[in-house]
Amino acid sequence: MTPAARLQAVIELLTDIDDITRPADAVMSAYFRNRRYIGSKDRTNIAQTTYAILRRHARLGWWIERTGHRPTPRARTLAYALLEERRNAGVVLEMFSGGKFAPERLSEKELALVGALDTHTLDHPEMPEAVRVECPDWAEAPIRATLGDRFTVEMEKLLDAAPLDLRINPLKANQASAIKALAKAQIVAETTQWSPFGLRVKGRPPLGGVDAFKDGLVEIQDEGSQLVALAVAPKPGHQVVDFCAGAGGKTLAIAAMMKNKGRVVACDVLAGRLKRAAERFRRAGLHNIEAHPLTSERDPWVKRHKRKFDRVLVDAPCSGTGTWRRNPDSRWRPLGPGLAELVPLQANILDSAARLVKPGGRLIYATCSLLFDENEGQIAAFLETHPDFTVKPVAEVWAEEGFGAVPCEGPYLRLTPARHDTDGFFAAVLDRKAEEPVESAETDEAAVDEAVETSDAETV
């Protein structure tokens, strides 16, 4: 492809990403799937440029609006070429030639934009800090309130691309044997800093065709997400619920730690996600996972199985602010439910899922959010209304399990990109008291529970 044709592909992709409410990586996969004639080098170049523009969304928009224009995909591509790639105006005009496969010629307005931006660079002393670090309006106050004077350093780190982390499958490999298996495919990996199951890969090699991946020796999982799964500390033979299992990233890690013994029930309100997760479970050689789609967090299944499980993980739907470096477009897509709806939803999910925990069992609440209200605030509110639960310091879990060092903030796991080079994650471990007064109404319900078989869970 010519450089101009690649640029046209970038403009088309940015247009699709603006129009479609799906994540950028899904839009990109569909775009390339429908254009198999685009070779791998061109694909890499197009994807990298598109991501580079997405990572500079606010800054490019600031420049474009400052000069009186609209930040269309074409305008952002022009601004990126001039301000960041530092191409001169003549070269840019040549690329927008209107020729075969090239972008259409520039309009009068676009020519004026080129004139206004030519010779400038992306940074500008008058650019507000929130724009410079690409922080959306809705998130600035809550992130500042949570991070205080670490706001800038954390937000700057969130501008980088995320590293590629793998989790070894302890049923099939250890860190050393997985490193060797990856080396056969010229993939260089080293052990991660915190996770005893983690590997960090050099660069971003495609893994789809690599034997170690196809054979289920390794799975793609950010080190922070691995630490959340470790916080569950399941034992072989345990009964575990992953209440918001989604695509099954943490379910896989939990089930593998249990060495295929016991049972993990993967729940979610999106049945489609659970179905897709089933393929990952099979590849990993895991047979101890059942999928159970929920109609809502109050699904009758929860009541029927109350006090039955040793471990319940609530990996709650959240603002995703901790994963912005991984999905640069996500900070600009509408949140779906805003924070005002998310926080009560998380509380409801936690409250309902807590019923599943047996006395002496453990509830683990996690998010990939940086925000206090979704994390420590959520736990404080839960403890006020659930006196039968107490906080188990994460450092104690690590010491008991022999997991090594763990980054904590007080009793909680609190990971941030700048301090730990992981995605932003929060996890709290809550123990349910073993001895509890049982009210008579509950005794009746418990008797009913005993009679209910678990056969309504779908085996995957």
Ligand SMILES: C[S@@+](CC[C@H](N)C(=O)[O-])C[C@H]1O[C@@H](n2cnc3c(N)ncnc32)[C@H](O)[C@@H]1O
């Ligand atoms: C952070 S994601 C889970 C990611 C997953 N645990 C993993 O490691 O790949 C949150 C999940 O919560 C699910 N969810 C949303 N509302 C829910 C509800 N009311 N009850 C249960 N799950 C819900 C979403 O569908 C989403 O899959």
